Amino acid sequence: QVQLQESGPGLVKPSGTLSLTCAVSGASISSDNWWSWVRQPPGKGLEWIVEIYPGSTRYPSGTTNYNPSLKSRVTLSVEKSTNQLSLNLSSVTAADTAVYYCARTKAATIDYWGQGTLVTVSS
């Protein structure tokens, strides 16, 4: 069973950078899987942010897909040695306040989700 656990600061100042980490267990990050971040503002719906395929032995080249509305502010990285993903979102405003979920995507769907972590943007 794939398990994902998000972590990071719960409060970020406006214009700062939101940085989150996702620890993956039950699957190798470098196996034939994709990994995503999705967010949900309090009381609102779901917004997909970014997706990465880190590469595998069979397909060594990785690739990343971005939500065009967030692409200019998003950086995603993978640490294969610790089986973790990292998300950075720069120049944050109050509109970026949300629960951020790490998830696995496979066969064009999001099948396993972390519990999520709430990030509030406020001075």
Next chain:
Amino acid sequence: DIVMTQTPLSLSVTPGQPASMSCKSSQSLLYTTGKTHLYWYLQKPGQPPQLLIYEVSNRFSGVPDRFSGSGSGTDFTLKISRVEAEDVGVYYCMQSMQLPRYTFGQGTKLEIK
């Protein structure tokens, strides 16, 4: 962008009764592979979404058979044959046909009478 529109926005159902909700996409979700990229999720209060149905009508592992999905092209339906108390939450449909790669409907909130 493909826009996903769900109706109704809320639903109140007596336990043991059926429930039905709709999802319409602004473009066909039928891919060249023959698969239709339409998925249903349930988000229970305080929890992350959980996958219920993939590719229109396939139940994900562990999902009870009272949940069923149907539809084609741009019109899709999720049905619960007999609602139970544990089914409360918000149901989302999602497409993965094109960038933004995954977009969600606004959700249908299911409550128990």
